[in-house]
Amino acid sequence: MRAISNHPIFGAPPRVDLDPTDQGVRWMYLQSVIMLVASLWSSSVAGTDSGMARGQALVNACAACHGPEGRSQGAIPSIDNLSAEDFIAALQAFRADTRKGTVMNRIGKGVDDAEIAAMAAYFAGQHGVAPRPH
Numbered sequence: 683m684r685a686i687s688n689h690p691i692f693g694a695p696p697r698v699d700l701d702p703t704d705q706g707v708r709w710m711y712l713q714s715v716i717m718l719v720a721s722l723w724s725s726s727v728a729g730t731d732s733g734m735a736r737g738q739a740l741v742n743a744c745a746a747c748h749g750p751e752g753r754s755q756g757a758i759p760s761i762d763n764l765s766a767e768d769f770i771a772a773l774q775a776f777r778a779d780t781r782k783g784t785v786m787n788r789i790g791k792g793v794d795d796a797e798i799a800a801m802a803a804y805f806a807g808q809h810g811v812a813p814r815p816h
Contacts, residue, residue, distance in 0.1 A: 737804025740797055747785075752805055766802040773798045 741752065744761060748754050752762030761769065775781035776790030793801075 735796075737800035737802075737807075740801045741804055744801075751808065758796070762805055763810075764802075764805065766799075766806040769802040771804060772796050773801075 694804075744752060747758050749756075752760060754760040764772070772781065772795065773786075773790050774795075775807050776783055776786040777793070778790075780815055781787075
């Protein structure tokens with residue numbers, strides 16, 4: 683009985699020696715690097731766009747109380763003028779029950795840190811509120 687390693691189907695593939703000085707090999711390497719860079723760049727751009735879209739979808743719920751785009755027309759505070767850091771700190775404080783509110787404590791418990799960050803980034807990006815230096 684033959685060993686599996688010598689089997690024509692299950693055996694090791696034939697060894698191919700590539701000459702790095704060969705123009706075809708260098709072109710193939712260059713194409714691989716270009717494709718890798720392009721895929722990394724496109725995924726980072728898509729990640730940015732999807733983060734903004736996620737933030738926009740989440741802040742739609744805020745409009746019921748805080749007004750369209752976070753600009754309140756009544757007694758409830760506007761949230762469109764908060765820096766990203768202040769927005770994050772406020773929602774995390776509501777979630778931890780260290781800041782009192784009427785319904786915001788329950789709403790804060792329903793969002794995680796990634797969702798809070800997405801909403802903060804959306805408001806900061808829409809209204810040009812720059813993060814404050816620490």
